[in-house]
Amino acid sequence: MISIICVYNNDKILNECLKESLQLQKQIEYETIFVDSRKYKFHSAAEALNYAGNLANGEYLIFLHQDIVLVDNTLSEIYDYCKNNQFGIMGVAGAKYDYGEIVDYSKIVHGLKKKNASTNYDFRGPLQVDTLDECLLVIPREVFHRYKFTEYYNTWHLYGTEYCLKMKNVNQKILVVPVYLWHKSSGASLNLNYFDAIKALAKEYKNKTKIIVTLFGGWPTNCILINLKCFYRKIRFKVKGI
Template identity: 40%
Template sequence: MKISIICVYNNKTVLDDCLLKTLHEQNNDFELILVDNTENKFNCAADALNYGGNKATGELLLFIHQDVKLFENNLNDIIEYCEKLENFGIAGIAGTDLNEGYMKSCGIHNIPPKPMCDNQITKIERVQTLDEVLLIIPQDIFKSYKFNNKLCNDWHLYGGEYCLNLIKNGYSVYVLPIKLYHYSNANSMSVEYFITLKRIFNYYKNDFDIIHTNCWGSHNPKKTNYTKFNNYLQ
C-alpha cells in the first residue's frame, strides 16, 4: 500500500529535528509532501492541507504535524491497521469516545513527555472526533471530501469537523493504537478556536445530539450555553 505523508510546517528546525529525523528511520517507502508556510502563504489549515493532499498519489494520505517524533515501525503498523478497517473514512492516534466523549490514545505528548490521555488503548476503536496531530485518510475519500475552509477558516478543529462530516455521510472514524511522541506542550487555545467551535455547533446541530471535542469537552449543539465562552468571544 503506497503511503503519502503531508506536513504543513512553519519552523524548519522543528521539522528537521522531529518529523524528518524519525521519518527517515522508518522501514517503509513513502511519498513526502512538505508544504512550506514559513511566510504565511496559507491563512488556514484547511487550505494548506488540501493543497498538499491534492498533490499526493498514495493510497493512504497521512496529514501530520511538524513536531511529531515517530517510533520504530509506526508507518508499517499504520498500514497494517488501516487494511483491517471497515467503512474506513478517517483514522488517527487520539480521539473522543463515541458515547462518553473521553479521550482515547496510546500516544505521548508534552514537555516533559506524558501520556496523551488517561484512557490508554491497545486495539483499534471507533471514535467520534480525532486530534489533528495525525490524520489518516484513504485517497478515494479525500478525493470526495476536502477539509472545510469555510467552517474552519483558521488553524483549529479542521480534523474534528472532517470527522463529523464523514460520520454524517455514513463513514466510520477510528483511533489506532499507535504510539508516537507529539513534541508539544499542547497549549494552542485562542479566540479563533471558540469562534470556529460555535460555527461547527451551529452547522451540525441537527445531525448530532452531542459533539465531543478534544480540548473543550462534550456539548449538545442545540443547547450549548455560549456565555461561558464570553471571555473568548468578546
C-alpha cells in the first residue's frame, strides 16, 4: 500500500484536481491523508509534511500538491518504480549539475496550456539527479522514519531540495522517473521568501557542498557569494518578477 499525502489550502482545487483524478487510479491500493493547513499553525512546509507523514501507514509516502491531476495509471507506474529501485527520495521532475550546467528532466506538463515542464521529457528512467521538484515526492516509509524534513527556516520553499541534500549526504539515491501527470500550476512559485530560504539552506550545508542545485538554478553556499546572488535576485524579482 502507498500513502497519498497532501497539505492543502483550497478545497475546490483539491477536489477538482487531486481527489477527482485519484478516483481513476487502477490496480493500486492506497490511503489518503489530507491536511488542511488553514486549521493548523504550521510555520513551514517541513513542519506540515512531517506532521502528515507521521500519520501514514503505507510502504511508500507520496507527498504531492493539491493541483496535481493524475492519469489512470500514474500511481501504479510510480509504485512499479518504487518496487524495482532502491532510493532515498524519488520525483517526477528533477535536475542535476552536469559539467557546469544544470540540466532538468521531466515528463510532466504544467499550467493551463499543458506545456512540457522540461525540454528533456523523452528520457528513460530512473535517472539519478541532485534535486527534485516538490510537486510530487516519494519517500520510502523506512527512510522517512529515519530522516524527516528539516525545519531549517520558516518557509514553504525548498523542503524537497533540503531533503535531497540530506539524502546525498547519507549516500541515498535521488531519482527522477518518466511518469506523466498534469501539474495545473505554472510552476512560477518564486517570491522574496525563497531567497531568504536559500540563504538559510546555504548556511546549513556550507560545509557539505559548494553548490545547491534547484530547478531555479545553482546557488553557492559560500557566505559572500550567496548574499551577493540573493541581493541581485531580489532586485531582479522586484523589477521583472523573475
